[in-house]
Amino acid sequence: MSRRLFRASLLLLALAPLLAAPADARPGGGRSMGSRGSRTYSPPPMTQTAPYQARPMERSYAPSSPSPGYSNPMQRPMGQPYGFAQRRPFMTGFVGGLLGAGLFGMLSGHGFLGGIGGGLSFLGLLFQIALFGFIIVMVLRWLGNRRQGGASAPQSPGFSGGAGAPAVTLNNNDYQNFQRLLLDIQAAWSAQNMRALSSMATPEMVSYFNEQLADYASRGARNIVSDVQFMRGDLSEAWREGNLTYATVAMQYSLYDVTTDQLGNVIDGSKTERQVVTELWTFVRADGRGNWVLSAIQQVG
Numbered sequence: 222m223s224r225r226l227f228r229a230s231l232l233l234l235a236l237a238p239l240l241a242a243p244a245d246a247r248p249g250g251g252r253s254m255g256s257r258g259s260r261t262y263s264p265p266p267m268t269q270t271a272p273y274q275a276r277p278m279e280r281s282y283a284p285s286s287p288s289p290g291y292s293n294p295m296q297r298p299m300g301q302p303y304g305f306a307q308r309r310p311f312m313t314g315f316v317g318g319l320l321g322a323g324l325f326g327m328l329s330g331h332g333f334l335g336g337i338g339g340g341l342s343f344l345g346l347l348f349q350i351a352l353f354g355f356i357i358v359m360v361l362r363w364l365g366n367r368r369q370g371g372a373s374a375p376q377s378p379g380f381s382g383g384a385g386a387p388a389v390t391l392n393n394n395d396y397q398n399f400q401r402l403l404l405d406i407q408a409a410w411s412a413q414n415m416r417a418l419s420s421m422a423t424p425e426m427v428s429y430f431n432e433q434l435a436d437y438a439s440r441g442a443r444n445i446v447s448d449v450q451f452m453r454g455d456l457s458e459a460w461r462e463g464n465l466t467y468a469t470v471a472m473q474y475s476l477y478d479v480t481t482d483q484l485g486n487v488i489d490g491s492k493t494e495r496q497v498v499t500e501l502w503t504f505v506r507a508d509g510r511g512n513w514v515l516s517a518i519q520q521v522g
Contacts (some may be wrong), residue, residue, distance in 0.1 A: 270471035270475075343393040449476040465505055471521070475496060
């Protein structure tokens with residue numbers, strides 16, 4: 222009897238990390254995370270798709286106010302420039318994304334560099350860091366030249382831009398891109414394709430995705446979302462900050478969200494019951510040339 226109890230205890234201890242998998246295991250894990258420029262700690266306007274106030278950011282690289290309060294959003298003092306994290310969302314989290322990819326690579330059995338390409342030598346890593354550094358310098362110079370050029374944003378009475386942030390107009394192509402990114406990010410997440418995720422999200426969001434996947438790998442688990450179907454969505458707000466355009470969109474979609482062990486056994490979620498999710502996704506792009514990429518996910522209610 223004592224041996225059976227001992228074996229049962231060992232089995233429970235072994236399964237405990239797997240049983241602890243969160244019910245909301247999709248990208249973002251059901252949390253609010255990322256950056257929305259100067260509006261990171263300000264609640265987005267409610268919409269018909271998301272008629273409840275969004276939850277505050279739980280994780281963000283954007284600097285917070287000394288006394289943060291979601292009902293009293295952080296305001297930028299007149300004349301004070303935006304912080305680096307707010308002006309450079311593409312650069313923010315670069316190191317975090319690089320290290321996160323390495324951590325996921327180690328835990329998933331591909332070595333430290335497995336998460337960012339695999340099979341690279343140490344000299345290859347040095348070359349890659351130097352190349353990224355060169356690209357960052359060139360991008361910073363390009364953005365500086367653009368700012369000095371004084372490019373102005375198109376005005377539109379349809380969207381509220383807020384003080385110091387010109388309103389912008391979105392078209393059908395923009396909304397189609399948002400819907401496509403929703404589906405493609407979910408697919409890349411299930412395939413654990415960090416390279417694809419890196420092309421569709423800011424380095425900050427990629428670092429959070431890396432951390433989630435590394436956590437699953439450390440527990441011998443894997444999350445798979447499938448048959449993602451977009452249901453409806455609408456615009457919460459769109460605005461400009463310098464040479465960057467932000468758009469926060471409420472989107473409702475359904476999916477199957479399942480977490481399995483290494484043998485494919487379901488330990489959380491259901492393969493037969495669809496989940497309906499409503500989230501606010503914020504996208505950002507460099508005006509005129511850049512593609513839209515995901516910069517934040519917020520939960521509703």
